[in-house]
Amino acid sequence: MPAETLDLRDVPPSERHPKIHSAFESLASGERLEIVNDHDPQPLFYEFQAEVEAFDAENYRCERQGVNEFVATLPKQ
Structure with a gap:
């Protein structure tokens, strides 16, 4: 769970x-945004x-869930 x-x-x-970037920085190690x-x-992935x-x-994942909806998970080491 993110x-x-x-x-x-x-x-x-x-x-x-x-x-x-701000939200990702606030994560603890092992958490995901x-x-x-x-x-x-x-481009954000790169x-x-x-x-x-x-x-x-x-462990980055991205799924298209609709015409204008993409859900990406950015894990923190």
Whole structure:
């Protein structure tokens, strides 16, 4: 179960990544952040993989659940 879920579909694009990074930083080791987005968050995955040392890229998951609904799980090592 995720430690926190962020529904970003109504958040302005310029505020999304800072909000995600802040929420991820507040997680304890072994917890996960779940985000709900209106598009595939693949660029966010690459950003986390390159910039966030505690990001567990091997256990990242993303599922499309609707036309404009993607749910991604970002685990913290």
